[in-house]
Amino acid sequence: MGHTRRRAALALGALGLVVAAWKWPVGQDDAVDATQFTIAFFATLLTGEAVIFALSFSAASSWPSLRAIDSHIAFREWVLAGWIAAMFTAGGLLGQSERSTTYGALLFLLANCFGVFSFARLFGLASVGGRNRLLRRTLARGLCDLRARDASLDEELSDDPVVAAYLGALDHVISGNDPNGIRNLVTQLTDVNVPSPANEDATALHLEVLHRLCRAALVRGTDPVVVVGCAESLVGSLIRHVRTLPDPAVALGEASRYLAWLGSTATLMSQRGIASKRAAREIVAVSVESRRLILRQVDPDPVAASGSADMGSVFDSPAAMLVWARDFTEFHGSDQAGAFYGVHQFLTGQKFMGNYWDGASVLSATRATLYGSAEGGPVDTPEARASRQLFGDVAGFDRFWALVSVNALATLRDVRVEHPAELVRPEFTPDPQLLGAYLRTFASHRWFNTAAQANAALLLLMAQADGPDSPWARARARTARSVIRTPAPRGEPQDRPAAMVLAVAIRLAPLAPGEPDQELRAFLSGLSPAALAATARLAARVLPGAAETDDPREAVVVGLGVLRLVGAHTRNTA
Incomplete structure (x- = not known):
């Protein structure tokens, strides 16, 4: 709009000078004398701009582009006005036309006014702050144009000139190991103000930049302190603008x-x-802390709230909570068990007061609260009614969380790989008891008790297709509609049969010392040799102790013994 207004002002000024030159022409000698002064000033401004440009910008850089700089400083309008003025002046001298010569002299005055404006704007770009302001506006316009074309960011990264130029500049400063350049580019992105729905593309760009920076720290030797500082800014920016996103859950x-x-x-x-x-230590630290910040935005009543802004969930429906919970539990991330406290409160309208370290089951309590149990009937809060409408019957509830547990089990870290001591964090540790607490959240969610019932549940889990109105299908569709993508691989539970078997087996495993395991063993004995072998291989990778035996059935049983570690401190004290 500013570019258009400047052109309109130049056109109106030129038309006004036509009237002045026609009514009040001056002699050719006076016009030539005036033109000599204005041309000298015109040349001075042009030289000054050339010097500033040479000192401030690199010819190899496309960020900012020449088009963006020209749009900001009105260079073409200024030069065009000077060229037209020169043509009228020369034509008037050759044709002995006082009006033409006068108009050329007046137009040079107008061109010099634009020249001073252009010089001041370019001088502002000589500073880092001025360039950042220009680039923020350029990036915001580029993201809005990207959304206006209704194309995904993945498809347009290499084609869109603005986004491609920004990412190219980022790669350039990373290659040059320029910490100030990295910080400036990240600041340009985090300070950009993009309206909805284009801010979804901005979020996708946030995650793309985060990935490139973290990859540079891990592989290319970029200073991890700089990367972590920028990563915190990117995550903080994403969280600040999350409430205005089209779909915060995704x-x-x-x-x-x-x-x-x-x-x-x-x-x-x-x-x-x-x-x-x-x-690696810095990357792990920022990963754990960033997930905790995200959890505060999701939990209706977080344990550690930094202020009123952290109170209340950013989600407005149970479907949004399920989209997020499905993703939060993958890849053995931190705070998995604690996240279910917020899930329980959002879905039921009631707080869960148990302690998962003592063996309390959040997910089974959610099931009992929504659908009733032997101790009492279902609650009738607005949140519970909305959740029951989403899940349908209790079978829909059980199926969704079973599918979530499949992906969670399939993406656990390899316990056979030694966890470096310097990477240990309170919620990021190889401690088997913490792993047991994470797994027990799913293991204590039980709707069958015998091997025969487990076989039927496994068959239903594998063979039944999710209808378009099922919670899992809805969550999958919302994710597919979004332009936000990350390098983290995504798989469907149906593509992970070994994890499906383990997700059923974990719900038969003993939860406390002394509990019988014959139903678990009977279920495993009923599997085909190929299915049992695949499940044993998965157990050897994700469950401690499972790799120490060659018997596939025993490997699963031994590995699931990690569940009995939860609450051991309470039992030992008693």
Whole structure:
């Protein structure tokens, strides 16, 4: 709009000068004398702009582009006005026309006015702050145009000139290991103000930049302190604008999945010597803290709220909570068990007062609260009614969380890989008891008790297709509609049969010492050799102790013994 207004002002000024030159022409000598002064000033301004441009911008850089700079400083309008003035002046001298010569002299005055404006605007770009302001506006316009074309960010990254130029500049400063350049580019993105729905593309760009920076820290030796500072800014910016997004659940879910995957990947790369321990430690720390910040936005009543802004969930429906919970539990991310406290309160309207470290089951309490149990009937809160409408009957509730547990089990970290001591965090640790607490959330969610019932549940889990109105299908559709993508691989439960078997087996496993395991063993004995072997391989990867035996059935039983560790401190004290 500013570009259009400037052109309109120039056109109106030129038309006004036509009237002045026609009514009050001056002699050619006077017009030539005036023109000499204005041309000298015109040349001075042009030289000054050339010097500032040469000192402030690189010819190899496309961020900012020449088009963006020209749009900001009105360079073409200024030069065009000077060219037209020169043509009228020369034509008037050759044709002995006082009006033409006068108009040329007046037009040079107008061009010099635009020249001063252009010089001042360009001088403002000589500072970092001025360039950042220009680039924020350029990036905002580019993201709005990207959404206006109704194309996904994945398809347009290499084609859209603005986004591609921004990412190219980011790669350039990363290659040059320029910390100030990295910070400036991240600041341009985090300070950009993009209206909905284009802010969804901005969120996708946030996660893309976050990935490129973290990859640079792990693989290319970029200073991890700089990367972590920028990562915190990116996550903070995403959280600040999450309430205005078209679908906050998808954005926070994708961010949660990526951060969990990032922490696990950094751990593996550190253990294999690909990434430095310092870089991996910083990446793991920012992963854990960022997931905790996201959890505060989701939980209706978070345990640790930094202010009133953290109170109340950003979600407005149970369907949104399920989209996020499905993603938050993948890739063995931090705070998995604690996240279910907020899920329970959002779905039921009541707080869960148990302690998962003592063996209390959040998910089974959610089931009992929504659908009733032997101790009492279902609650009748508005939240519970909305949740029951979403799940349908209790079978829909059981199926959704069973599918969630399949993906959670399939993406656990490899327990056979040594967890470096310097990467240990309170919620990111190889402690088997913490793993048992995470798994017990799903293991204590039981709607069958015998091997025969477990076989029927497994068959239904594998063979039944989810209808378009099922919670899982709705969550999958919402994710597919979004332009937000991350490098964290995404798989469907139906593509993970071994994890499906383990998700059923975990619900038959003993939860406390002394409980019988014959139903679990009977269920495993009824599996085909191929299915049992695949399940044993998965158990050996994700369950401690399972790799120490060659018997596939025994490997699963031993691995699921991790569930009995939960609450051990309470039993020992008693």
